[in-house]
Structure formats: C-alpha cells, structure tokens
Amino acid sequence: xxxxxxxxxxxxxxxxxxxxxxxxxxxxxxxxxxLNLAMGEMTLIGAYVSLSFYSMGIPFLLALLFSLIIxxxxxxxxxxxxxDKLIGEPVLTVIMVTVGLSFFFKGMVELIWGTDTRVxxxxxxxxEPIHIGPVIVGQAYLxxxxxxxxxxxxxxxxxxxxxxxxxxxxxxxxxxAALSIGVSARFVYAASWAIAFMAAGVGGTxxxxxxxxxxxxxxxxxxxxxxxxxxxxxxVPGAIxxxxxxxxxxNLAGAYLDKYFPxxxxxxxxxxxxxxxxxxxxxxxxxxxRIERV
Amino acid sequence: xxxxWLPCGIYHQNYAQDHAWWQTKFIKGKMILLFIxxxxxxxxxxxxxxxxxxxQVGYTILGxxxxxxxxxxxxxxxxxxxxxxxxxxYTSTLLILEFPWPQIMVDYGIAYPFSIIIAAVVAGxxxxxxxxxxxxxxxxxxxxxxxxxxFITVDFIITQYVSQIGxxxxxxxLPPGTIKVGPxxxxxxxxxxxxxxxxxxxxxxxxxxxxxxxVGRAWVAIRDNDISAEVMGINVVKxxxxxxxxxxxxxxxxxxxxxxxxxxxxxxxxxxxxxxxxVGVILIGGVGSIHGTIFGSVFMVVVMEALQxxxxxxxxxxxxxxxxxLFIKEAVFGLSICMFMMFExxxxxxxxxxxxxxxxxxxxxx
Numbered sequence: 144x145x146x147x148x149x150x151x152x153x154x155x156x157x158x159x160x161x162x163x164x165x166x167x168x169x170x171x172x173x174x175x176x177x178l179n180l181a182m183g184e185m186t187l188i189g190a191y192v193s194l195s196f197y198s199m200g201i202p203f204l205l206a207l208l209f210s211l212i213i214x215x216x217x218x219x220x221x222x223x224x225x226x227d228k229l230i231g232e233p234v235l236t237v238i239m240v241t242v243g244l245s246f247f248f249k250g251m252v253e254l255i256w257g258t259d260t261r262v263x264x265x266x267x268x269x270x271e272p273i274h275i276g277p278v279i280v281g282q283a284y285l286x287x288x289x290x291x292x293x294x295x296x297x298x299x300x301x302x303x304x305x306x307x308x309x310x311x312x313x314x315x316x317x318x319x320a321a322l323s324i325g326v327s328a329r330f331v332y333a334a335s336w337a338i339a340f341m342a343a344g345v346g347g348t349x350x351x352x353x354x355x356x357x358x359x360x361x362x363x364x365x366x367x368x369x370x371x372x373x374x375x376x377x378x379v380p381g382a383i384x385x386x387x388x389x390x391x392x393x394n395l396a397g398a399y400l401d402k403y404f405p406x407x408x409x410x411x412x413x414x415x416x417x418x419x420x421x422x423x424x425x426x427x428x429x430x431x432x433r434i435e436r437v
Numbered sequence: 438x439x440x441x442w443l444p445c446g447i448y449h450q451n452y453a454q455d456h457a458w459w460q461t462k463f464i465k466g467k468m469i470l471l472f473i474x475x476x477x478x479x480x481x482x483x484x485x486x487x488x489x490x491x492x493q494v495g496y497t498i499l500g501x502x503x504x505x506x507x508x509x510x511x512x513x514x515x516x517x518x519x520x521x522x523x524x525x526x527y528t529s530t531l532l533i534l535e536f537p538w539p540q541i542m543v544d545y546g547i548a549y550p551f552s553i554i555i556a557a558v559v560a561g562x563x564x565x566x567x568x569x570x571x572x573x574x575x576x577x578x579x580x581x582x583x584x585x586x587x588f589i590t591v592d593f594i595i596t597q598y599v600s601q602i603g604x605x606x607x608x609x610x611l612p613p614g615t616i617k618v619g620p621x622x623x624x625x626x627x628x629x630x631x632x633x634x635x636x637x638x639x640x641x642x643x644x645x646x647x648x649x650x651x652v653g654r655a656w657v658a659i660r661d662n663d664i665s666a667e668v669m670g671i672n673v674v675k676x677x678x679x680x681x682x683x684x685x686x687x688x689x690x691x692x693x694x695x696x697x698x699x700x701x702x703x704x705x706x707x708x709x710x711x712x713x714x715x716v717g718v719i720l721i722g723g724v725g726s727i728h729g730t731i732f733g734s735v736f737m738v739v740v741m742e743a744l745q746x747x748x749x750x751x752x753x754x755x756x757x758x759x760x761x762x763l764f765i766k767e768a769v770f771g772l773s774i775c776m777f778m779m780f781e782x783x784x785x786x787x788x789x790x791x792x793x794x795x796x797x798x799x800x801x802x803x
C-alpha cells in the first residue's frame with residue numbers, strides 16, 4: 144500500500160512537468176495547427192541552457208529566467224525562419240519540418256554540450272526527502288511539481304486575462320474571425336512557439352534536476368506525445384490531465400510490471416497504453432471529432 | 438506526375454503498348470545502358486569503398502520503398518519503419534543461427550534465401566499488427582501508433598527478449614560462411630552488391646506492378662480521399678492492411694539483406710533515427726514516386742559520404758571532429774529536410790520529370 148501511494152505521488156509530481164510541456168505542445172497545435180515532433184529537443188535545449196548559466200555561478204532562479212528569455216528568442220526565431228513559410232502546406236510537410244528541426248536541434252546540442260550526463264552542481268534541491276504522512280517524497284520531485292503548477296497557473300491566467308492571451312485564444316478558436324477583428328495571426332504563431340519553447344525549457348530543467356541531464360531527457364520530452372493524445376490534441380485541460388496520467392502510469396508500470404517484464408517497461412508503457420487507448424477512443428478524451436465530408 | 442508525354446510521331450496502337458514497361462525504343466536503350474552500367478561496369482571497375490557506398494544506397498532504397506508505399510501511395514504516415522526492418526533482420530539471423538536446417542539445404546545454400554522469404558513474411562505480419570489501428574485512427578494519431586511500434590518492437594521486445602535468445606547478450610554475430618546463396622558464399626562487397634541489385638530490382642518490379650494494378654489504384658484512391666474511396670466500393674481497411682503488409686514485407690527483405698553486409702546485428706542498427714531517416718529520404722526524393730525513392734536514397738547516402746570525405750581531412754587538425762561527426766551528420770540531415778520542404782517541396786523526382794519533359798520536345802518546346 145505504501146509503495147502504491149509513493150508511486151502515485153511520484154507519478155503525479157513527474158506528471159506535473161509533463162503537463163507543463165504538453166501545454167506548450169497543445170498551444171502550438173491549437174494556434175497554428177502544427178503537429179510538433181521537436182518538443183523533446185526543445186526541452187533539451189532549455190535544460191542545457193539553464194544548466195550552463197547555473198554552472199557559471201548564477202543563482203538557480205535567475206538561470207531559469209535567462210533560459211526562459213533564450214527560449215523566447217529561439218522560439219520566435221524558429222517560427223520566423225522555418226514555420227512561417229509553411230503556412231497552408233500539407234500536414235506531412237509541416238510534420239517533417241519539425242522532425243528535421245528536431246534532428247538539427249539534437250545535433251547542435253550534442254555538438255555544443257556533448258553526450259555525457261551532466262548534473263546541476265551544487266545540487267539545486269537537497270537530497271533530504273520530505274515525509275508527508277506515510278509518503279516519502281524527494282525534494283527535487285516536490286519542488287519541481289510546485290514550480291510546474293505555478294507556471295501552469297501563470298500560463299492559464301495569461302490566456303484568460305491578458306490581451307495577448309485572449310488574442311491567442313481567439314486565433315485558436317477561429318482563425319478567420321480572429322483575423323477579421325484585427326488579431327495578427329503571425330504574431331500569435333510566433334507567440335505560441337515562444338511560449339512552448341519556454342515551457343519546454345522549464346520542463347527540461349526540472350527533469351534534469353531529478354535524474355541529471357543527458358540526451359535521454361529529450362526522450363522524456365517525447366512522452367508529451369502520448370500525453371496530448373490521451374487528452375485530445377486540442378484540449379488544454381486534456382493536456383494537463385494527460386500529462387499527469389502519463390506520469391502516474393509510467394511510475395506504476397515501473398513499480399509493478401517490472402517484475403514480469405524486466406527491462407525498459409517504464410519507458411514503453413505510455414506508448415503501449417496510448418496505442419491501446421486509441422483503439423477505443425480515436426480522438427482522445429476531449430479532442431474534437433472532425434466531421435468529414437467529401 | 439509519373440507519366441511522361443510521348444515524343445512526336447509515336448502513338449500507341451494497342452493496349453500491350455500502353456502497358457509496356459519501356460514504351461519507346463529510346464527508353465529501352467537507356468534502361469539497357471543502365472543495366473549494363475549496374476551489372477558490368479560497376480562490378481568490374483569499382484573499388485571496395487565505392488561498392489560499399491552502393492550497398493548502402495541499395496539498403497536505403499529497399500527500406501524506403503516500403504515507406505514510400507505507405508506514405509506516398511497509401512497516405513498512411515509511418516514513423517516506425519525501422520521496426521519492421523529490424524524484425525526482418527532478426528528473423529533471418531535467428532533462423533540461420535538457431536533453426537535446425539537439414540544439412541542438404543545448408544550445403545546447397547538454400548537456407549539463407551529461404552530465411553529471407555520467411556523474414557519478409559514475418560515482418561509483413563508484424564507490420565499488419567501495428568497497422569490495425571489504422572482501421573480506426575488516422576492522421577497524427579496514426580503517426581503515434583507507428584511510433585509506438587518502433588519503441589515497442591526495437592527498444593523493448595528485441596532489446597530485452599530477442600537479444601537474450603541463445604544467451605549471446607546484446608549482439609548476434611554471424612560466423613563467416615553462414616550466409617550462402619546457392620553455391621556462392623556472400624563474403625565480399627561485390628557479392629553483396631550483386632545480391633542487392635537483384636533484390637532491389639525484384640522489389641521495384643513488385644511495387645511498380647502492384648501500383649499499376651487494381652490494388653495500386655485502390656491505394657491511391659485511399660490516399661487522395663479515404664471517404665470517397667469507401668463510397669466507390671473500395672474495402673478501405675483491407676487495402677490499408679494490405680499496404681502495411683507489403684511495406685513490412687519489403688522492409689523485411691531489406692533487413693534480411695542487410696545482415697549479409699554487417700557481421701554482427703544489434704538493436705542499435707535500427708534506431709528511431711533510421712525510421713525518420715527513411716521518411717526524410719522519400720521526402721527529399723519526392724513523395725508518390727518510385728523514381729523519387731531511388732533519387733532520395735542516392736542523394737542522401739552520397740551527400741553524407743561527401744560530407745564525411747570533406748570532414749575527414751579536417752580531423753587531423755581538430756581530432757574532436759571525428760567524434761562529433763555523427764552529430765554533424767544529424768544536424769545536416771535535419772537542416773536538409775527543412776530546406777527541401779521549404780524550397781523544393783516536390784522533391785528531386787519533380788525536377789527529373791521537368792528535365793525529361795523539357796528534352797522530350799526539345800528543341801521546339803511549344
């Protein structure tokens with residue numbers, strides 16, 4: 144029972160980070176219709192940037208802030224250089240451009256930072272675990288969760304109450320109508336990439352704090368794909384629920400199924416679950432079902 | 438896009454001419470010249486390095502044909518094709534190493550060709566298994582299930598379980614002399630090259646013939662609009678699964694062929710990168726064109742080799758470059774896909790078609 148509770152708690156905590164990254168993914172999809180496969184590499188870049196700043200001796204929060212700024216710049220640049228020219232192209236073209244981007248980013252990250260595992264030194268969070276009732280939680284997990292939740296709330300407030308956020312919501316809802324009332328779609332596209340890059344960067348930094356940072360963090364970033372599919376591609380609450388579900392599922396599989404299927408079941412479980420889930424609900428939990436006509 | 442206009446003064450007078458592989462004397466001469474170059478000139482004059490590059494091209498063509506079939510002709514985007522190539526390679530290897538072949542089959546060299554066929558069928562069935570969701574999901578959701586195929590097959594089943602068979606640990610190594618086709622032991626680049634040619638021609642002929650038959654027309658209808666295809670009376674699920682089967686079949690042949698070229702086989706030969714690479718190859722070559730598959734494969738392999746040749750002299754000055762080459766390769770691959778998508782979205786095959794049409798009516802193109 145204790146194991147179960149602990150697994151669930153850890154799952155929720157990691158899931159919070161996935162939810163944050165998944166939110167960025169859904170944002171890009173909703174605003175510009177781009178299915179982004181480069182999300183894993185975006186988390187990687189953000190994580191390495193903040194690690195570099197942190198190793199220079201800059202305080203962690205400030206390093207995180209710098210990585211947010213760099214994420215903002217990179218996001219806008221990516222959108223302007225690559226995606227801007229592809230508006231209206233077929234889906235496969237756009238997907239493959241993001242795949243190309245993911246290779247480009249990955250190659251660049253490996254060239255600049257190498258492939259060895261790096262850790263945040265000195266550790267940002269103390270190793271001392273915290274006892275919440277019967278459950279023991281690592282500090283890194285707890286604070287990552289808190290940070291992810293705070294950022295999620297900030298993002299949601301941004302969409303609900305600011306002018307830019309409302310413009311983005313309008314574009315996501317109906318691009319034509321938004322254009323006709325004077326919302327600049329190009330601005331919204333750039334903003335969505337910038338926000339996604341920032342969210343991915345924070346997610347990557349937090350994940351890097353938990354287990355150390357190497358290329359495999361990019362694989363964790365790839366786990367947002369099952370998360371968003373679970374929630375439905377164009378649903379923000381779906382992304383959050385999906386992220387947390389994937390986190391829990393992954394940890395449950397690691398804790399219970401590992402005995403029967405030794406090896407990498409923890410990494411595979413989300414994908415297996417997703418493939419089976421899609422057979423029953425082909426549009427995720429809250430995704431739009433498009434009615435197709437010939 | 439694939440049809441070319443006939444030159445002035447040549448008309449088809451019966452259906453046999455219309456269906457002919459080589460429609461004019463000129464094309465026939467061109468193809469015979471190509472065959473002479475492939476079968477005589479290259480084996481006679483190429484050195485071992487050039488042959489190994491050719492073998493890589495052939496492997497890429499075999500792998501990319503299945504992807505081309507799924508993406509270019511049936512509209513089912515797949516990002517997990519390396520899984521089916523891996524299944525083919527592992528089935529063939531395991532059959533050679535573990536299966537108790539009758540001695541006479543080993544002596545006459547039937548075992549390996551036989552294992553290629555079985556590997557292809559197994560890979561095809563495995564591919565159908567992961568194509569089943571295509572009955573219900575499409576678009577991005579289907580992409581994710583094919584991705585799941587990659588992770589489940591290569592990273593989980595093969596790495597954790599298949600690799601343990603026989604207690605060899607990570608890699609299977611094939612002792613020299615086990616891969617034997619008829620009386621020939623496949624042990625040099627030249628023999629691998631000739632086998633590659635035969636297999637590539639075999640698979641291309643299968644593909645082309647399928648595509649110009651009822652099956653191929655059904656696939657193209659599904660690609661263009663699956664609902665109207667269904668309305669026209671095409672059994673969409675059946676043909677989608679058939680496409681997955683044929684794609685997996687050709688992928689299995691690719692995998693089973695490739696074990697003749699590499700001495701040891703391990704899961705690292707079939708990463709997700711390789712699946713994406715194959716998709717990149719057909720995008721650069723041109724989606725929906727067999728020519729495109731071949732052009733894309735040649736282009737990618739040659740560009741990467743040229744890059745390697747360009748980087749290697751620099752490695753004396755910066756030794757770090759040698760280690761980093763893999764990363765440079767990745768970055769260049771990514772960037773070239775982006776550039777092609779942005780500036781040449783129809784791929785190399787479209788350029789080829791334009792050139793051909795220009796010269797068809799040359800010098801009076803009006």
